[in-house]
Amino acid sequence: MSKVTLAKALNAGLRTAMEADDKVVLMGEDVGRLGGVFRITDGLQKDFGERRVMDSPLAESGIVGTAIGMAMRGYRPVVEIQFDGFVYPAYDQIVTQLAKMSYRSQGKVRLPVVIRIPFGGGIGAVEHHSESPEAQFAHTPGLKVVACSNPVDGYWMIQQAIACDDPVIFLEPKRQYHGDKAELDLDATPDPLFTSTVVRRGEDVTLVTYGPMVRTALAAAEAAVADGRSIEVVDLRSLSPLDLGPVIASARRTGRVVVAHEAHVNLGLGAEVAARVTEECFYSLEAPVLRVGGFDTPYPAARNEHHFLPDLDRVLDTVDRAFTF
Amino acid sequence: MSKVTLAKALNAGLRTAMEADDKVVLMGEDVGRLGGVFRITDGLQKDFGERRVMDSPLAESGIVGTAIGMAMRGYRPVVEIQFDGFVYPAYDQIVTQLAKMSYRSQGKVRLPVVIRIPFGGGIGAVEHHSESPEAQFAHTPGLKVVACSNPVDGYWMIQQAIACDDPVIFLEPKRQYHGDKAELDLDATPDPLFTSTVVRRGEDVTLVTYGPMVRTALAAAEAAVADGRSIEVVDLRSLSPLDLGPVIASARRTGRVVVAHEAHVNLGLGAEVAARVTEECFYSLEAPVLRVGGFDTPYPAARNEHHFLPDLDRVLDTVDRAFTF
Amino acid sequence: MTILTGAPTAHESAGCEPDYVQLLTPEGQRVEHDDYHFDGDDDLVRTFYRDMVLARRVDTEATALQRHGELGIWAQLLGQEAAQIGAGHGSRPQDFIFPTYREHGVALVRGLDPGRLLGLFRGVDHGGWDPAEHNFGLYTVVIGAQTLHATGYAMGLTADGLVGSGDVTRDACTIAHFGDGASSQGDVLESFVFAATYDAPVVFFCQNNQWAISAPIERQSRTPLHWRAPAFGFPGVRVDGNDVLATYAVTRAATDRARAGEGPTFIEAYTYRMGAHTTTDDPTRYRSGADVDAWRRKDPIARVLAYLRSRDAVDDAFVAALEAEADDLGAHLRRQCREMPDPSPLAMFDHVYAEASPEVEAQREGYAAYLAQFDLTGAEGER
């Protein structure tokens, strides 16, 4: 296969999953004829029909609620939420119903529902189109939450999420949809879904991130070479459960950890990573775990988003700060 | 005034606020004739009329959405959500509308809406009646989030929340509604709303908590005396903004910090407190900030809730652990 | 303006009976209706009668168990027996039922041991039965959420080709139960949209028992609830919810229609919550005894008995045998309830996920070790 974007990789992953299991159905606004506003489901209704790729009425609670019902009937619905900011009308169905059904029924009812959410900013959009809602889901037991960061992961992770018997919130970094391409090796054996991975080796400091910020983190690591600083970058991939093994192993070596994400810093994933890593590596840390992220303001107007989102400079500034302790 | 319960104190606080400002209106399910399922609004419809104490249709999004409209028209609505687990249908209105209106309008529209939520467990209820949703709101810029823990604070804090020009999520520890009574000094000058406070002095370890767990923390501190351990207890009161001044000052003295709450530990308030305190007190800490809270499972069946909720023993066990570093 | 068609009918404003499908009067007289007919025999009516008596007994026993501290809370069905028993029998076994938290009568008809209902109210579980066993879902506490699940499940039935074949033992549908209060929730209204758009084989069965805790139906709607259905594109019908022949006939017609692939139906069963909202509620704070008395005269059980008696279809022996059966059921319930084991502490960590999470497992282990300190052997042994 030639090199593909994240958008195409996700499309290919969905197609493969649909071919493999005819219980896989897609639901969401504009996912059919239009192929979704980001074209992630492009061509799938044409090839799999209206029964398997369903254009939904404009009501997110209704979409997730009916997906739950379909799952109870044995289907494996993959729901597209059009933009991060529009998942909230479905929040009740996700948090009180989807997340709890396995528990309430003592495992008798399984809900293998995937909720795909294009998330994060950086595309110059109007309000509600650039949110990072991951912490709200990761704080909810019963949900699994993953974020892909590149085409190869996108291709495999979406298939793994669909195959998982638990509800999975599947976060797609929308500003990377049409970014760096990568080659897909269809015969590869992917890492298990709920694992994190070191995407760049380094010695001096551990930079932990996920989704859209992985690219920024890698660029920061590259830039830091010039300053003689060696940054190890971990892509968390799974936000719940959190696989902190690689982070802890790295922190024990480097003694310094920085967590970066687009989400608001306050009660973002960085807080949890900081708390756990500090507990596990208390005697190894040379500095507190530092966080860099979106400010604790609503997402600003697009012309200020480059100030709101942590960029290479702000990440490196935080890395520098980790060396002031 | 004689000694009153938290329930009565809140009722008195609401009454005082309604007398002081006729723009204050109450909205919610069963708040009128019934006085709310916990009787917090008891007698208020009788005395202030149906125009000011409005029984709402059974639809939380509708309640919060119309409260926003009332606020735009100059009212100061105080909304009662019947139980914590039923706030989620209103989540979209709270997070995308209520929280953002001041920001979006560049301060031209203010929404002085208070959302009262009886929260937390310990009352032997069926599912969805014992949730602790505070982190989800505290992670949302534009909202202020407070939790009272005793009758005196309840009386003053509800009035201060109503007087505040920002939207306030007001958390009431339902298992304390009919608990310890306290004397209200109506001439006292209360602490400002968005401040935390040391509720018991101690030397060896700082125990940080809020809402229903304050009572448990104080009991733990009392019990620890026998072991020769002196615990300082901080009642956060305000969860957003977080006033960590007293915690940091205490941590610098004690070198050990434990955070306790009923909410799930993962991404709960404890994570944020741990991350910030560690950053501020890196060189003073003798141990990592430890957390004790609800497990990362859905709230269990009532007969197991005493295992799920951190009790005196589990709090002290965590305190002990802080001394193993 | 001629557009206004939303005003209450003169009939209703005058305080008369609402215009509904009735096949059996409060006095136990059979009456006919143009569109709905009861085609069962006396045996079936006797079965209805029996189930209603047993459902009421379940309710009485559970209420008593709550009073004795054996249950944390109980949601009574008193007065709603005809609505529930008619709805239960109106479905077929392959139909999937999505209850709210008060459908004890429907559960009984579906063959669920009533004792299984108690766990939720006792606080030992969140619903102790397997939904697949009797095609009867778990109780849903978040008002209205299940109506969307019922619609989605029905969409799945269509996708499975289980609609419209004409084979009544094969074709299937769903029934979504909810209350008058629930009719205001966005989820319920969205379920009408989805049901109509996908022509889903779902029957919306609303027990309008006039109250949502302390809120009277007027707080939710200025118009009869069943008016909403045609607005969304499917039929709505109001039925005397205290007339089991009528609730049965209307449900049977609606489910037949759904199974035949003709889409959703909304049934408003007009009834009354004779008891409190739950055992923790005090209805004297918000409603008058006179209302309750008026409805007591429309008791759903009394009228069936009167009808059966008038046809000599039951005799004193039948009534006495049923009474004995109810007594046995009561004793069984009391025993089951008291013998229900408390959950093991570590069971709290089970089934959070279908595929275990290392985090939850670590917490389970940590808590097991913590409990072991106290030498709580129970905690270890029970898993």
Add this chain to the structure above:
Amino acid sequence: MTILTGAPTAHESAGCEPDYVQLLTPEGQRVEHDDYHFDGDDDLVRTFYRDMVLARRVDTEATALQRHGELGIWAQLLGQEAAQIGAGHGSRPQDFIFPTYREHGVALVRGLDPGRLLGLFRGVDHGGWDPAEHNFGLYTVVIGAQTLHATGYAMGLTADGLVGSGDVTRDACTIAHFGDGASSQGDVLESFVFAATYDAPVVFFCQNNQWAISAPIERQSRTPLHWRAPAFGFPGVRVDGNDVLATYAVTRAATDRARAGEGPTFIEAYTYRMGAHTTTDDPTRYRSGADVDAWRRKDPIARVLAYLRSRDAVDDAFVAALEAEADDLGAHLRRQCREMPDPSPLAMFDHVYAEASPEVEAQREGYAAYLAQFDLTGAEGER
């Protein structure tokens, strides 16, 4: 079953014009309607005409500005001018308007400088106007959320005693704008419940432009949208959304009714989105050009001009002067757009709260210090 009343009218199924209030045919002929009458003079019609032409120009200019990279996105109103100008003039200044994101024409009528609308689409703000200035709220992107705000505001008007006094300069109401797609959202449906329960002086103005991005109206409803209103207890009316006389007359009647304390009304303005959903949308992927052509023949502006011409109420000089006015407006918009300053970075920290939060202030200071490192003097100077 006689209960089914939800089927489409034969009229509609036959592909004919839907049954709606029309006062001006596509050819520009005045027609009468039993219930709604246009009582304005030629001056008023000329004003409508002018506003529609200007609204279209705003739309064309903004679309061009987006193509030139000056706006991030634009939501076109092309084809919906009559719906919006009629709705705008049908209200009174004291009425409060809750728009969605496409009500540029209504904004114009309310006296809002169209340039103020551009900030949101350029990405310099989230809405650059003061809602109180023209009683015109901020655009709302989360579909349907504003319908509840409109209902709550209307409840506030009632509480303020600003309803039913009979003084048309004093009594007030609200108008909630939304689209056909929005009609499926729980919030919109709940707003009907609240409006009915509280008899709120709110007018629901739904522009059924047949599409919600790629979803045709059939995806949201099997029945005419205005049927929903009487189901909830208030009148619903469908109006030819391309006929400005009709949209005006119907809106005026509905707002008069609301102000008089007679409660809500639902207006379905039956129209068509001639353009793409937004400038990022490609409608050729999901709809046929034939449909668009058919609607082009019902152009809302052409028919008013034809009507005015037929009465000699406009001449070439008027049309030319209006053209010049539109050109000026276009030039003004282009200039305003290009001159719009980017927000200062630190403005990002403003107005998160009405009462400043120490946390946000600390972040502001931290970021100011950070920027100062780079010697970005702009960052410091602009606040």
